[in-house]
Amino acid sequence: MSAGAPPSGPLAIEAEHLEKRYGKDIRALRDLSFQVERGTIFALLGPNGAGKSTAVKILTTMTRPDAGRARVAGIDAIANPQRVRRVIGCVAQKDAVDLEATGRENIMLQGQLYGMPSADLHGRVIALLDHFQLTEAADRVSRTYSGGMRRKLGVAMGLVHRPEVLFLDEPTTGLDPEARSSLWAEIHRLATNDGVSVLLTTHYLDEADHLAQRVAIIDEGRVVTEGSPDQLKSRLRGDAINIQLDADAVVDEALRALGNQNGRLRELTNEGRAVRARVDDGASAVPGVLASLEAAGVVVASVTVSRPSLDDVYLSHTGHSFNAAGAGDSR
């Protein structure tokens, strides 16, 4: 694998005020802006249909925005798509593997399409096959590969021409936990050892939390908040307290009782009989919460206290919980 250049020079990615419509009704992107520093991993986090894939399509020159600017490795992706294509690698949501060809043939053809000289390419393909533990299966038709192997082959193809910027569109969707963690390790290594800048889209909160130096949460085609996972979480002061009530009928009563806690509880919300709130010190707040609920005659099924998660960040910015967000077409 190549020893990448140290992060320097222009930003890896600049997206400024991107707009994209599909037909009349669908506004996939509305004023989407973000920047990715060289040699870092940046995650676009959001539910299906939030606009992640559309943003990636624009930055990888697969489609043009209706408005806005996109620069990749300092090159204008709208004016110079051909130059951008040379310096980026793309790993699509679908495996994009030619199933009738062997693993080796897949990577070879990809390198040939970048016009790599064959002496260089042959060595590169052997190194990549070895690196992704595909050497043994290299000359088998990839129809016989497991899902995890196909995904690895997809990543190997995206890297064959030693790109400066790598786009990973939902890289671990549909992978088993083992394949997932090995791909995580690889993505992490690419950024830290090889200096590759990585933009990944994901709808897994833990993936963004685990991998990315910076996360932009996007919802309905725009960035709702951005920062390092820790920054995002610490902007939410305090812990989350989750109270599971015994019956739906007592929810109003419970909310009234908790609202009278001298303002100690913030952001009091409920989804059905699950009541959530934010409090500075969760553990010491629990006895008071329980006492006031008991005084109001509300029966509590369970109480949990948790450190803020990206899910909480998402909730606080979009007003709906991540898992409840719409699961539609990915755009």
Next chain:
Amino acid sequence: MSTLVMQPTHMAVRYLRALWRQPLYVVMQLVQPVIWLFLFGQLFKNVATLPGFGGVSYIDYLAPGVLVMNALLSNGWSGTLYLTDMDRGVLDRFLATPARRSSFLIGQLIYWAMLTVIQSVILVALAMLGGARFDGGPLSVLALVAAAVLLGTVMACFSNALALRLRDQNTVIAANVMLVLPLCFVSSVFLPQALMPGWIRTVAGFNPVNWAVEAGRQSIVAHVDWSIVLTRLGGLAALAVVFGFLAVRSFRAYQRAV
């Protein structure tokens, strides 16, 4: 310069390798033309006694026509290759590379041309086994295969353009089924133009399938009229360029749509 030649070659190798792994495909594609050749050859045996056939036997007359028809049928599947690639995300992966759009098309057309040549050689051999004669000599048979390849290229480009613009498997297959038979019947594939009603003869003059058959049929006469061969091949080549242009443009239409 080298990528201009090498990238189409690499793409052609990709398709040929897949064919090499599924050699039965060549045979499957040939079943229909072989049935036409021998069934029609027998069924219409006595038609050849009519004036207009120039005294040749019906299987002699039919063989070039079946070669042309086979090229149409076979190349009409072309678009389904892109549809499979679209479905798996392979086409998008290719289009995200800096390789030329025309390389993807030309590479695939090289594959279709080679498949057409292989199938044509098999059909010529089978026709000869069935008693057909090619009195025009080897060069005129070569012109027949060239006509089949050029017409096939036009058909492949049409099918590709349809696949890239409509992105629907059923439409591409339906277009193939819908077009091939009428185009063949409004041409001298089965009957000489002298026996056609006037209006069909007029339409046939504009039918590229008829151009291919006219060029190819010179392979069965002892005195080949090379002016017929060359004008018809020239017309087909020009049409292939036009349809090739259309197909390359369709990549852009595809990218706008997805």
